[in-house]
Amino acid sequence: MGITLENVGIAVDDLDGAIAFFTDLGLTVLGRDEVSGEWADVAVGLDGNHARIAMLGTPDGHGRLELFEYIHPAAIPTEPTLPNEIGMHRVAFAVDDIDEALATAARHGCHPLRGVANYRDIYKLTYVRGPSGIIVMLAQDLTKA
Incomplete structure (x- = not known):
């Protein structure tokens, strides 16, 4: 079975601010969209899923970062991850x-x-x-x- 990493997705509370940060570091915006509908509900596993998204790429063309800001349902704020916590790290x-x-x-x-x-x-x-x-x-x- 062949496998490649497609992207890393990160929910943010300010899409434009996150895009500015990552593009200033050197990534480029590959595309932006607003997604919702039954297909999005099924893919994400969240009813009423409606989000603004942006796909960013690294200059070498190998890495991609998907940033998304929820419109609905409302995003749930969490404490920032600590380096020793289990789960998505960095x-x-x-x-x-x-x-x-x-x-x-x-x-x-x-x-x-x-x-x-x-x-x-x-x-x-x-x-x-x-x-x-x-x-x-x-x-x-x-x-x-």
Whole structure:
């Protein structure tokens, strides 16, 4: 059986704000739509499903991120995920320059949970609390200097 990763989907409370954050990091908007109807109810398993969605892609063409903001039913706010909680954990991106990526994140009010770590002089990496509380890992490969 063949399998490939299609995308990672994340519910957000402000679609436009989340799009701005991720496009400033370098992703591009591949498409936007508003979805509802019986097919959406069946696919998602949620009656009355009505959402605004955006599909974003990484510059290399391999990664895709689907962001969605519920119109109906109302989104249910939750506490931001902690790094040690079970379940959907984070979305990770390789960046050419972690300092530049952090400056971009900071313009959106998003900052590292603790700081920037150096893993064996191979990676500089950090977890950033992104829009809607999403944990975003940024990693710079130091071997590609």
